[in-house]
Amino acid sequence: MNHSEHPHRRFNPLTGEWILVSPHRTKRPWQGQVEETDVAAMPQYDPQCYLCPGNERAGGERTPKYAHTFVFDNDFSALLPDTPVAESNDGGLLRTHTERGICRVICFSPRHDLTLALMENEAIARVIDVWVRQYEELGSLEDINYVQIFENRGAMMGCSNPHPHGQIWSNRTVPMLPATETCYQQAHFVNNDNCLLCDYVALEIERGERIVFENDSFIALVPFWAVWPFETMILPRRHIRSLPELNTDERTALADMMRRMGIRFDNLFRTSFPYSMGIHQKPTDGGKHEAWHLHLHYYPPLLRSASVRKFMVGYEMLGNPQRDITAEQAAARLRECSEQHYRAAS
Ligand code: H2U
């Protein structure tokens, strides 16, 4: 089968979902508009920003004058630690249960004008150290069985503030997507006596065409089953279930991957590239989860330029996701991008 010619469906072995790929719709040559829509350089400190050191937040608390990173309980947490335990079931179809959890915000840097793509490896490694400690601290709590670390970047993704920051939501129930990935990884482990993502990484290294860049410990690729046009994953080569298992060198190596991923994304359309990024790792429910392989997902919405985005509407809402540009074409485009940030270069 010619994957760049014929409409076909691709299987996502992590979730069991199928997506439709219609490469014939991109037969016309790449238009490649390069738009310089980036906003003017931001100030290093913004007196209005609730995440800048020393400023007051919406909840009335003051953000301290931090030097590197800063973590606080979300002033508008979606989940609360002391919600009473209760459930209801009306006729078997109207079911609920209360949910306990803790939500935190983490500032990646005191500098308002930076992003992960513009930070040094050492500073990003500090952020990773904070994620490790948060995962351990929250995960050790009785009511916390899953810790979801993520970053929303850009107004297009609903991010409320350009100050470099991310969030952590942790709760009693393993959320649907990591729960599904748990099932599929477990089934692969039982059926093949090996880890799904270890097998996947080995296969992608052999095929080569979807790998974007790599270092000694990690690879970045456009997954075969990508839904978003420039969706990527970062995966450790070694079978690592969760962040605390990374040694010091591997934390620096992960920082290096995240920085380079961010630069390539920004350079693609010469814009501060919007995305949602999240870390998937083993649940903190006390299980061993041998089958779990840590990975990062990047879900960026942009399609053709800084202003043309992919919408998940119509067929996507009613059938299943569909894409025109293939994962292989997207990987080739990202491979062509420089690792010198366009803002640093000018
Ligand atoms: P984004 O990552 O999508 O920008 O969300 C920022 C979070 O920061 C959001 O969940 C919280 C919001 O509740 N927040 C505070 O905790 N304190 C504030 O003063 C404003 C925003």
Ligand code: ZN
């Ligand atoms: Zn700020």
